[in-house]
Amino acid sequence: MRLRIKLTGDQEYLLLPIHHNEILQGIIYRHLDPQIAERIHEHGIKDPYGTRSLKLFTFSRLIGSRKPRIDLERRTIKFSYPISWVIASPLKEFIVSLCNNLRSQQCLQIKGPGIPDQDVYVSSVLPEVPPHYKSPVVVETLSPITVYRTEKVNGKNFTRYLSPHESEFSELVLSNLARKYRTLRDDDLSLDGQACIKPLRINKRENIVYYKGTIIKGWSGVFELSLPPEVYPLAFAAGLGSRNSQGFGCIGMWRGHL
Numbered sequence: 001m002r003l004r005i006k007l008t009g010d011q012e013y014l015l016l017p018i019h020h021n022e023i024l025q026g027i028i029y030r031h032l033d034p035q036i037a038e039r040i041h042e043h044g045i046k047d048p049y050g051t052r053s054l055k056l057f058t059f060s061r062l063i064g065s066r067k068p069r070i071d072l073e074r075r076t077i078k079f080s081y082p083i084s085w086v087i088a089s090p091l092k093e094f095i096v097s098l099c100n101n102l103r104s105q106q107c108l109q110i111k112g113p114g115i116p117d118q119d120v121y122v123s124s125v126l127p128e129v130p131p132h133y134k135s136p137v138v139v140e141t142l143s144p145i146t147v148y149r150t151e152k153v154n155g156k157n158f159t160r161y162l163s164p165h166e167s168e169f170s171e172l173v174l175s176n177l178a179r180k181y182r183t184l185r186d187d188d189l190s191l192d193g194q195a196c197i198k199p200l201r202i203n204k205r206e207n208i209v210y211y212k213g214t215i216i217k218g219w220s221g222v223f224e225l226s227l228p229p230e231v232y233p234l235a236f237a238a239g240l241g242s243r244n245s246q247g248f249g250c251i252g253m254w255r256g257h258l
Helices: 021-030 034-043 092-105 167-185 232-238
Strands: 002-009 013-017 069-071 076-080 083-088 107-110 118-128 137-141 148-153 156-161 196-202 207-211 214-218 221-226 251-253
Touching: 002 013, 002 092, 013 118, 021 034, 021 107, 021 207, 034 092, 083 232, 092 118, 148 167, 156 214, 167 196, 167 232, 232 251
Parallel strands: none
Antiparallel strands: 002 083, 002 118, 013 076, 069 076, 107 118, 137 221, 137 251, 148 156, 196 221, 207 214
8 A cells, every 4th residue: 555645835845954764754653643653663563473573664755846956065955846755555554544644734844954944735645556467567666675684794793785786685675575474464475486576777876875873775776576466565565675664665666668
């Protein structure tokens, strides 16, 4: 389940810090019913076959009417109105709560370091129809995909982020998707030999995002995606890869030409 939100403002553009995923995530939590927000933020959904819990939502970058303008000196970025924003989750109560609260409040107050307080208006909140599935499909990243391994280097833990050109990238994306599936369905599912994600057109440089003082690296571009039919909707609803609730792994159907 996905929502496409249209945003407008009193000014020509929305001014944000370059690294603003935490601000966008905060908007989502503030516009959920309190009990839902607390349950997802504090506890998540428990993986029945493991020790981890998953937040099970993702969101896109902001998509302005023109290319964003970055000011490296002030460390800010400008998004021209109107702005589109996609938020997705396989949890029905999450989507219903968020949709109702955004429609009723209609004004988002934006605050952050190095920017003025701003009012942003919600002009529409529209559910998106799940895309038709015919394997394989070509998808584009609406926010970067990130997967990583934690390794020991000189006795200390080190996070190694993987490139789409490494074979482990596909393996980790698919194992993560299988974990999401079993968390929702309480059913262990192996995607070995049944699925793949292949890079078709990838940005030359990785995306580097600072989130609460932590560096996160992800990749944007166009991918070919093959999945079993029962898993395919989950990729669009929960995102691909890790750190989805921090604004990573949101995808959409590719409508361009390779």
